[in-house]
Amino acid sequence: MCGITGTSWTTRDKNISPSVLKRMTDVISHRGPDDSGGYHSDLTAKSFLFSDENTLSDFKPTSEIGAALGHRRLSIIDLGTGHQPLSNEDGSIWIAFNGEIYNYQELRKELMQQGHQFKTESDTEVIVHLYEEQGTACVERLRGMFALAIWDERRQRLFLARDRIGQKPLFYREQAGSLSFASELKSLLQMPDASRTVDPRAIDLFLAYQYVPHPWSILKGYQKLPPAHRAIYEQGQLRIERYWTPPYQNPESNPEFPFQTPQQWSEALRDRLTESVKIRMRSDVPLGAFLSGGIDSTIIAGLMQSMSDRPVHTFSIGFPVKQFDERTYAREAAKKLGTDHHEYVVEPEALEMLPRLAWHYDEPFADSSAIPTMYLSQVTRQEVTVALSGDGGDELFAGYDRYKAVALSQWFDRLPTVIKKTMTASIWQKLPASVEQKSFRRRVKRFLAGLAVPPERRYLKWVGIFDTERRLEMYSSEFREQLGNFDTDEFLLDAYQLCPDRDFVTRTTAADVLSYLPCDILTKVDIASMAHSLECRSPFLDHHVAELAAAMPLNLKMNKGRGKQILTDTFSDLLPESIQTRKKMGFGVPLNNWFRNELKPLLFDVLLDQRAIDRQIFNPAMVEQLISEHLNLQWDHSARLWSLLVLEMWFQTFIDPASLPDHFPESVLT
Structure with a gap:
C-alpha cells in the first residue's frame, strides 16, 4: 500500500x-x-x-x-x-x-x-x-x-x-x-x-x-x-x-450465473467469498481483521480463521455511550471463532480529531464515522500492518435499514392520490421532532417527509444531509447566484440508470455501489487507514463477489424485511445466534450529545466567527437558527452542524494559509 x-x-x-x-x-x-x-x-x-x-x-x-x-x-x-x-x-x-x-x-x-x-x-x-x-x-x-x-x-x-x-x-x-x-x-x-x-x-x-x-x-x-x-x-x-460495469442489468441472460435455486446461489457465494479471503491473506507482514460484531466483519474474520493455523488477530473499539458500543457482539464473535481479540475503549476527542480529519481528508468530508475509523486504524496498526474488513456487504447484499424504507415506499406509490396527499402533507408534519440520533420517531418522520417526491430524488432526501430547499435557505444570495441552476441530484440520478429494468430496491443498491460506497465508505476507510500506514483489504469488494451479488435476485438478499439474508443463511456456521438476529447498529459517534456539551463552544467560535461569515456562503441568521434549534432540543441538527463545522475547518486548513505544510499541522486549532 x-x-x-x-x-x-x-x-x-x-x-x-x-x-x-x-x-x-x-x-x-x-x-x-x-x-x-x-x-x-x-x-x-x-x-x-x-x-x-x-x-x-x-x-x-x-x-x-x-x-x-x-x-x-x-x-x-x-x-x-x-x-x-x-x-x-x-x-x-x-x-x-x-x-x-x-x-x-x-x-x-x-x-x-x-x-x-x-x-x-x-x-x-x-x-x-x-x-x-x-x-x-x-x-x-x-x-x-x-x-x-x-x-x-x-x-x-x-x-x-x-x-x-x-x-x-x-x-x-x-x-x-x-x-x-x-x-x-x-x-x-x-x-x-x-x-x-x-x-x-x-x-x-x-x-x-x-x-x-x-x-x-x-x-x-x-x-x-x-x-x-x-x-x-x-x-x-x-x-x-x-473499463468495467457491475452486471446488474439483464442478469438472467448472463451465462456466468446459470443458478436456478437458492442453494446454488449460496454455494457460489460461499466459494467466491472464501477464495476472495484466501488470496487477500497473502502478505509478507502481520495481518488481522476488523471485528465489529456485525454480520459482515464476523464472516470475514471467520473465513480467515478457518484458513489459518493460529488465532487470527481481530480488533474492535468501543465507546462509553451504550447505543454506539458494539463490543459485546464483537466478543461473542471472537469467542465463537477462536480469534486473538484486541478490544479498546476510546473517548473520542473531537476537538483533537477535527483538524486531523480536515488535513488528512483533503476535501470536506462529513461522515462522522471517520472518527472511530481513525481510532480503530490507529490501535490496529500497533499490532499488524494489514487488516481485512467487511466493507461492501451492506451495499451488495441490501443490508442497510433504508432499503426497507425503499421497499415500503413502493407500496405507498401504489396508493390512491388522495391518501398519498394526506400522508405527505399532514401526518408527517404533525409528528413531533425527535432529538435522538437513532430514534424510531425520527426515522418515521424522515420517511414520511420524503414520500412527496419522485422515488430517485426521494432516496437522496432520505440519505442526504441538507435537502435542496434547506440548502437554498441556508445560502447567501451571492452564493445562490454562483450556483445558477446546478442540480446536485444528477449525480445520484445518473447512478440509478445502471439497471433501469430491475426492481427499485436493487436499483437503489446498485446506485449506492456506484456512489455512496466509493465516495463515502471507501474514501473514509482509505484515508483513515493510510493516515496510520495501515493497509485495509475488503474481500466483499473482489469483483468476482461483486458481480455475483449484482446478478443475484433481490428475494435472496432481502426476505420478510431482513437484509443480507443469504449471507446469514450461507455463513450461519460462523455467526453466533445473537449476531444473526441483531439490529444493525452502524459505526458512529454521539454527535447530538457532543454539540450540547464539549463541542458547544465550537458552534459559536467557528461557525459564527467573522472568518466564516466573510466567506459569504451562508446566511449567518440561518446558521444561528440551526444552532439554536439544536441546543434548545427542538430538532436534531447534529449531522448538519457537523457538516458546517467540517467545511469551515477545511477552509481554515487549506484555503486560509498561504502555504501548506508537508505534514499534519498540530496547531490548526490554536
Whole structure:
C-alpha cells in the first residue's frame, strides 16, 4: 500500500524539477513510511532516491515531452526488492503503483511462460509486464485494489487507472501542456502553479451528500478519476473511459450465473467469498481483521480463521455511550471463532480529531464515522500492518435499514392520490421532532417527509444531509447566484440508470455501489487507514463477489424485511445466534450529545466567527437558527452542524494559509 504522484508534460515550461516532485511525495509520506523514490525522464539516472541531494539540486529541464513519477511505499509484498518507481527490462516503461494485486502470482506464471524476466517478487512488476503484453487493457486482468500511473516512454504516453469499485483514490489536474496526478489532493497543491479556487458546485454537492463525489473536486481545475475508469494522456490529449460495469442489468441472460435455486446461489457465494479471503491473506507482514460484531466483519474474520493455523488477530473499539458500543457482539464473535481479540475503549476527542480529519481528508468530508475509523486504524496498526474488513456487504447484499424504507415506499406509490396527499402533507408534519440520533420517531418522520417526491430524488432526501430547499435557505444570495441552476441530484440520478429494468430496491443498491460506497465508505476507510500506514483489504469488494451479488435476485438478499439474508443463511456456521438476529447498529459517534456539551463552544467560535461569515456562503441568521434549534432540543441538527463545522475547518486548513505544510499541522486549532 502506497502513495503515488507525478506529472506528464508536453511543453517544456510544465516540466517539474526533482525537488518539486520530492515535495509532492513527502506530503503523502504517511501512506508509505518505508521507502520513497522518484523517476524523471530528463535525468541520466532516471530512477533515484530523494535522499540524493545532487539529483535534487542540479537540474535543468531539457525535454519537450516527458514525465516524472513519485512514490511512497508501505512494504507488504517483497519487502527487500520492491522499490518504486519500477521499470521493465529495457527501462522504456515505468510505473508508480498504489494498492495490491491479489492474482499477481497467477499472472506472473503466465507472463514468465511468455518470456518475461522478473527482477523482483512484487505484484507491481507484474503490472509492468502485463502492460507490455496488453497495453491499457491490462487493468481488465487485475484483481485487486489499485491506483496506478504508467509512463510509456516509447509512445510518450501517461496511463492512469483506478480499481473497479474505487478502493484507491486518484486525483488529477489537466492544464494546457500537462497532466498531473496524485493519491491525495494535497500532493498536487505542492506544485508551484497550484491554484486553490473553491468550486461552489462542490460545496453544494458536499452539503447534499456529505462528500464531494467524483469526478468533482472541492477545487476548480482538479478532478477525481472515477472507479473502473482509465485515463490515457498522449500528445497533449486526455481520454477517459470506463473499463468495467457491475452486471446488474439483464442478469438472467448472463451465462456466468446459470443458478436456478437458492442453494446454488449460496454455494457460489460461499466459494467466491472464501477464495476472495484466501488470496487477500497473502502478505509478507502481520495481518488481522476488523471485528465489529456485525454480520459482515464476523464472516470475514471467520473465513480467515478457518484458513489459518493460529488465532487470527481481530480488533474492535468501543465507546462509553451504550447505543454506539458494539463490543459485546464483537466478543461473542471472537469467542465463537477462536480469534486473538484486541478490544479498546476510546473517548473520542473531537476537538483533537477535527483538524486531523480536515488535513488528512483533503476535501470536506462529513461522515462522522471517520472518527472511530481513525481510532480503530490507529490501535490496529500497533499490532499488524494489514487488516481485512467487511466493507461492501451492506451495499451488495441490501443490508442497510433504508432499503426497507425503499421497499415500503413502493407500496405507498401504489396508493390512491388522495391518501398519498394526506400522508405527505399532514401526518408527517404533525409528528413531533425527535432529538435522538437513532430514534424510531425520527426515522418515521424522515420517511414520511420524503414520500412527496419522485422515488430517485426521494432516496437522496432520505440519505442526504441538507435537502435542496434547506440548502437554498441556508445560502447567501451571492452564493445562490454562483450556483445558477446546478442540480446536485444528477449525480445520484445518473447512478440509478445502471439497471433501469430491475426492481427499485436493487436499483437503489446498485446506485449506492456506484456512489455512496466509493465516495463515502471507501474514501473514509482509505484515508483513515493510510493516515496510520495501515493497509485495509475488503474481500466483499473482489469483483468476482461483486458481480455475483449484482446478478443475484433481490428475494435472496432481502426476505420478510431482513437484509443480507443469504449471507446469514450461507455463513450461519460462523455467526453466533445473537449476531444473526441483531439490529444493525452502524459505526458512529454521539454527535447530538457532543454539540450540547464539549463541542458547544465550537458552534459559536467557528461557525459564527467573522472568518466564516466573510466567506459569504451562508446566511449567518440561518446558521444561528440551526444552532439554536439544536441546543434548545427542538430538532436534531447534529449531522448538519457537523457538516458546517467540517467545511469551515477545511477552509481554515487549506484555503486560509498561504502555504501548506508537508505534514499534519498540530496547531490548526490554536
